[in-house]
Amino acid sequence: MTPPHDDPVLRSARREALVVLAVWLAALAYTVGYCHAFGYGRDPETLAFVFGFPDWVFWGIVTPWTLCTMFSAWFAFAFMTDDDLGAEQAEESLAGEERPHG
Amino acid sequence: MADPASTSAGIGTLAALLLFIAASVWLGTVAQRVVEKGSFLKGYFLGNRGLGAWALALTATVQSGGTFMGFPSYVYTSGWIVALWISAYMVVPISGFGVLGKRFAQLSRRTGAITVPDLFRARFASPAAGLMASLLILFFMTFMMVAQFKAGALVMKISWPGSGALALVEDAQVGNDRYYYLGLTIFSLTVVGYTLIGGFLAAVWTDLFQSVMMFIGVMILLPLTLAAAGGLAASSEKLRYEVSVKAISKDERAAHVPGRARAEERLRELDAALRRIVERTSAERHAAPAPSTKQLLTASKAESESSWLDPITGKPLQSFGDQAPLDPPGSVQRRLLVMTPRDDAGWQSALYSNGRVRSGVFSRPGELNSGPGPFDWQPLGLAFSFFFVWVFSGMGSPSGMVRIMACKDTPTIRRSIFLLACYNMCIYLPLIVICVCGRTLLPDLAVSDEIIPRLALLGTERIWGGSFIAGLILAAPFGAVMATVSSYLVVIASGLVHDVYQRFINPAASERTVRRLSHAMMIVMGAVAVAANLYPPLFLQALVVFSGTCGATTFVAPALMVAFWRRATAAGAMAAMGVGVAATVSLYARGWFTTHSFEPYEPYGLHPIVWGLANSHLAGIVVSLCTAPPPAPLVSKLFDAPGGR
Numbered sequence: 071m072t073p074p075h076d077d078p079v080l081r082s083a084r085r086e087a088l089v090v091l092a093v094w095l096a097a098l099a100y101t102v103g104y105c106h107a108f109g110y111g112r113d114p115e116t117l118a119f120v121f122g123f124p125d126w127v128f129w130g131i132v133t134p135w136t137l138c139t140m141f142s143a144w145f146a147f148a149f150m151t152d153d154d155l156g157a158e159q160a161e162e163s164l165a166g167e168e169r170p171h172g
Numbered sequence: 173m174a175d176p177a178s179t180s181a182g183i184g185t186l187a188a189l190l191l192f193i194a195a196s197v198w199l200g201t202v203a204q205r206v207v208e209k210g211s212f213l214k215g216y217f218l219g220n221r222g223l224g225a226w227a228l229a230l231t232a233t234v235q236s237g238g239t240f241m242g243f244p245s246y247v248y249t250s251g252w253i254v255a256l257w258i259s260a261y262m263v264v265p266i267s268g269f270g271v272l273g274k275r276f277a278q279l280s281r282r283t284g285a286i287t288v289p290d291l292f293r294a295r296f297a298s299p300a301a302g303l304m305a306s307l308l309i310l311f312f313m314t315f316m317m318v319a320q321f322k323a324g325a326l327v328m329k330i331s332w333p334g335s336g337a338l339a340l341v342e343d344a345q346v347g348n349d350r351y352y353y354l355g356l357t358i359f360s361l362t363v364v365g366y367t368l369i370g371g372f373l374a375a376v377w378t379d380l381f382q383s384v385m386m387f388i389g390v391m392i393l394l395p396l397t398l399a400a401a402g403g404l405a406a407s408s409e410k411l412r413y414e415v416s417v418k419a420i421s422k423d424e425r426a427a428h429v430p431g432r433a434r435a436e437e438r439l440r441e442l443d444a445a446l447r448r449i450v451e452r453t454s455a456e457r458h459a460a461p462a463p464s465t466k467q468l469l470t471a472s473k474a475e476s477e478s479s480w481l482d483p484i485t486g487k488p489l490q491s492f493g494d495q496a497p498l499d500p501p502g503s504v505q506r507r508l509l510v511m512t513p514r515d516d517a518g519w520q521s522a523l524y525s526n527g528r529v530r531s532g533v534f535s536r537p538g539e540l541n542s543g544p545g546p547f548d549w550q551p552l553g554l555a556f557s558f559f560f561v562w563v564f565s566g567m568g569s570p571s572g573m574v575r576i577m578a579c580k581d582t583p584t585i586r587r588s589i590f591l592l593a594c595y596n597m598c599i600y601l602p603l604i605v606i607c608v609c610g611r612t613l614l615p616d617l618a619v620s621d622e623i624i625p626r627l628a629l630l631g632t633e634r635i636w637g638g639s640f641i642a643g644l645i646l647a648a649p650f651g652a653v654m655a656t657v658s659s660y661l662v663v664i665a666s667g668l669v670h671d672v673y674q675r676f677i678n679p680a681a682s683e684r685t686v687r688r689l690s691h692a693m694m695i696v697m698g699a700v701a702v703a704a705n706l707y708p709p710l711f712l713q714a715l716v717v718f719s720g721t722c723g724a725t726t727f728v729a730p731a732l733m734v735a736f737w738r739r740a741t742a743a744g745a746m747a748a749m750g751v752g753v754a755a756t757v758s759l760y761a762r763g764w765f766t767t768h769s770f771e772p773y774e775p776y777g778l779h780p781i782v783w784g785l786a787n788s789h790l791a792g793i794v795v796s797l798c799t800a801p802p803p804a805p806l807v808s809k810l811f812d813a814p815g816g817r
Contacts, residue, residue: 075812083274084736090270094263098559105256105543106552114412114492114538122404122605124541127252131259135597138262142593145266146586153582155277156814158221159284 079153086150093141097134104130184643189328191644192382192651193358196366196658199377203370212683216371216690217666218286223579225587227376228269230383230595242716243600245620247607249416250549251540255604257550260562265592268566273576273585275735279810280577287663288570288727289671291577295734297806298742299675304749306671308726309570310664314697316719317660321360321701324653328355356705359654364698367658368691375658376575382651387599389645393624394602396631401505401609408541410612413492413508415522416546418533428519432531434483435512439523442480442489442510445472447527450498465509465525466494482512489513492537493525501527505612508537528616540611553777560781565720568727571659574666657701665693714770718760725752725784729792737796738807744796752788756780 109126120128206222207215214220247254276291283294288309293302328351366374401407446468453463463471469491473480480489493507506526511534514520521531535546544550550558566572579585610627617623628645632638669690674681681689729748733740759780762773772780 075808077278077811077813079274079278080736080811083278086274087271087736090263090266094267094559094563097263098260098556101256101259101262102552102555102559105555109253109256110543110552112538112542114541117412117538117541119405119408122406122408124252124408126542127255131255132601135259135262135601138266139593139597142265143590145270146589146593150270150586150589151582152586153274153278155274155581156281158281 079155082151082153086145089145089149093138097138101130101134184639184641184646186643187640188643188647189650192385192647192654193362195381196362196374196378196654197369199381200366200370200374203373203377206373207371212687213286213670215373216687217662217670218574218578219371219373219376221281221578221580223376223575223584225584225591227380228575228579228584229265229588229591230380244603244607244610244624247604248611248617248620248623250545251411251414251416251611252604252608253540253543253545253550255601256543256555257558258562258600258604260559261596261600264562264566264596265589267563268572268592269576269585269589272567272573272731272735273579274582276573276576276731277579277582277585279734282810285577287666287670288573288577289667292730292734292745293675295810296740296742296745296802298745301730301742301745302671302675304746305727305730306667308722308749308753310667312719312722312726313570313660313664313667314700316715317657317664317697318701318704319715320653320657320660321356321705324359324363324650324657325352325356325705328359328650353706356702360698360702363654363657364661364694367661368694371690372574372578372662375655375662376578378651378658379655382648382655383595385644385651386648387595389628389641389648390599390602390606392641393606393628393631393645397606397609397613397627400631401613404605404609407609407612410505410507411540411608413537414540414611414615415508415511415534415537416540417530418535418547420533428517429531431515432484432519432521435521436529436531438480438483439489439510439512439521439529442472443523443527443529446498447501464495464497465491468498469494480510484515485513487513490537496525499525504615506615511537551777553774554779557779557782560785561717561720561724561779564724564728564781564785568724568731569720570723570727571663573727573731574663661694661697664697665690668693718770718772721779721781721784722753722756724781725756725788728752728785729788732789733792733796738811739796739801740792741796741799741802743799744792744794747795748788748792751791752784755787756784759783 105126109124109130112124112126118125123132203219206219209215210220243254243258246257279285279295280291283291285291285294287306289302289305292305293299366378370377398404446465449468449471450463469480481487482489489510489512491510493509496507498509499506503526506524506528508522509525510523512521518533519531520534521529522534523529539546543555544552576585579588606627607623610623613630614623614626617626625642625646628642632641669686673689674686678685726749729752730745733745733748756772759774760770760772763769763771766773774780775783
């Protein structure tokens with residue numbers, strides 16, 4: 071469906087946006103799902119602590135947060151491509167900056 | 173709670189505030205020199221597209237004063253569930269820069285756009301779409317900016333030595349007194365002044381400066397607090413059964429407290445009985461470990477030959493945390509020990525392990541350690557919704573979009589993603605840990621907003637220059653508010669001057685006129701904000717979320733259409749903006765009319781942002797498909813490879 075002449079920036083940006091969307095959905099589903107399953111209405115008697123965090127906070131939030139940070143590093147340094155953003159183009163219809171002073 | 177520390181903190185804070193002000197003005201003048209190098213418009217409103225990774229990463233996503241001011245107080249009163257509330261920040265670095273970043277940076281160059289409305293206008297070849305975007309931006313941002321002035325004035329006010337307050341407190345009685353007006357004056361002059369001098373770059377650099385100060389503050393506070401609390405594990409354990417007290421009006425309190433006297437008396441008797449047993453047993457066998465509460469309760473039950481009953485309801489008392497021993501009377505750190513059952517009005521009395529007895533409407537024991545938190549703080553629907561709020565209000569914020577347009581190149585964007593990911597993780601998780609420890613260190617704060625300042629004072633008491641360090645931490649919200657206001661001033665001024673005046677009134681305006689007008693607009697906006705704050709708005713926190721929600725529901729869908737969808741039309745973009753904002757505003761309006769407070773109506777427990785985004789996207793797609801496709805040359809210019817056939 072994509073036309074053959076897609077701009078390379080458009081192509082790479084679209085690919086990256088889709089990956090971000092997928093990660094956002096995964097983080098949303100996992101974090102909210104895990105916390106709901108193990109953190110909501112939790113009986114304080116059964117609560118265990120991992121490194122001082124309640125277990126559901128550690129596995130449901132701290133862990134995915136760490137993974138997301140590692141993913142961000144991979145995304146920034148290995149996945150995302152560098153592109154030429156193109157030259158600045160003066161806009162035709164506006165005066166002001168293009169006009170001689172005065 | 174008048175302690176001598178608050179005065180000395182005032183001096184430290186004042187010094188830190190002066191540092192912030194001096195640094196901002198200095199950054200403003202440095203920025204001015206850079207601006208002078210290029211054309212006025214691109215320099216003043218876009219920093220000549222030269223933002224580096226640090227400036228982009230730490231300033232472009234929403235970290236308004238509101239977030240940082242409200243968040244610690246939420247953790248203090250509601251516990252670990254706030255970690256879930258904020259957790260969407262784990263994906264904000266990639267969503268904030270990885271989705272729109274490249275394309276916005278590219279398209280704004282290709283079209284020569286300086287502002288977001290510029291870009292919309294050029295992308296759809298439609299002045300109407302541009303005008304609509306500018307008007308909506310002006311509308312939200314003005315609201316939001318006016319509200320932030322109040323915060324700035326209040327921070328100035330409380331940092332005055334001897335003002336007796338330590339944190340921003342939002343209540344109806346905020347003093348419209350001398351200090352408030354003085355604070356408002358100094359704050360306004362500073363912010364309008366340095367923004368006027370340096371424009372966009374001044375706003376970005378002060379924002380960066382305050383973000384770094386905030387980071388340093390958190391990094392200092394974290395070890396101090398952990399050490400004072402004996403580690404996170406110890407704190408968490410003490411909070412296992414902790415309860416929160418519902419905020420209740422003075423009248424209601426006066427009506428109920430006398431009725432609780434009998435129950436409170438009974439709890440004090442219980443405390444005395446338990447302590448007698450401790451004394452006796454420790455005299456008998458002094459090498460043995462202190463007896464646990466459970467052993468004590470069993471012993472006292474046997475001794476008094478009556479079980480301990482609540483005199484009001486006649487039911488037995490509930491006891492918690494049976495395994496640990498009692499704490500010495502009056503010690504600050506304590507656990508919940510015993511509670512009476514609820515009376516008919518929902519009131520209870522509680523006895524703590526340090527002998528303290530109090531009454532109130534309590535949350536269920538243990539709710540600080542579980543969802544949905546005390547008093548149903550975060551139902552599941554809201555937990556879900558806040559993954560939308562933080563992610564999309566960052567993506568849809570016009571001041572954030574402008575900063576992406578101003579970035580230097582794609583390596584800048586990539587480095588920003590990584591920097592922001594590290595920054596968020598190092599700010600939010602430690603802040604939660606700090607505030608959880610704070611809850612055990614200072615369990616009975618009357619004003620929960622004071623948690624960070626009070627911890628800063630407590631932690632830095634014995635350190636050289638402690639008052640100044642505390643001051644820096646206290647001044648961080650001031651820096652955040654200044655940065656927010658100044659970036660809004662730039663966006664609003666650019667909207668009025670560039671998008672409205674130059675586009676529609678006088679396209680041939682000379683550079684000098686534009687420059688003068690930009691300065692005039694900033695002064696006018698500052699004056700408007702000051703005038704509006706002579707009677708300060710009441711709902712700062714709520715306004716922050718409202719404005720973020722409006723930004724997201726108005727601009728995310730059209731921005732995605734601008735960047736990725738060839739078939740999108742001007743009518744579609746305008747429909748997306750209009751429907752999004754209408755959905756959000758109407759849900760808030762309905763909430764206003766039904767509850768008479770600034771709380772939105774939430775169908776199916778979902779925040780308006782979810783409904784607004786869904787409707788906005790739907791409207792954008794449907795209307796685009798129903799209207800004639802955009803002209804092929806226009807689409808080709810923005811979507812096809814340049815010259816590549």
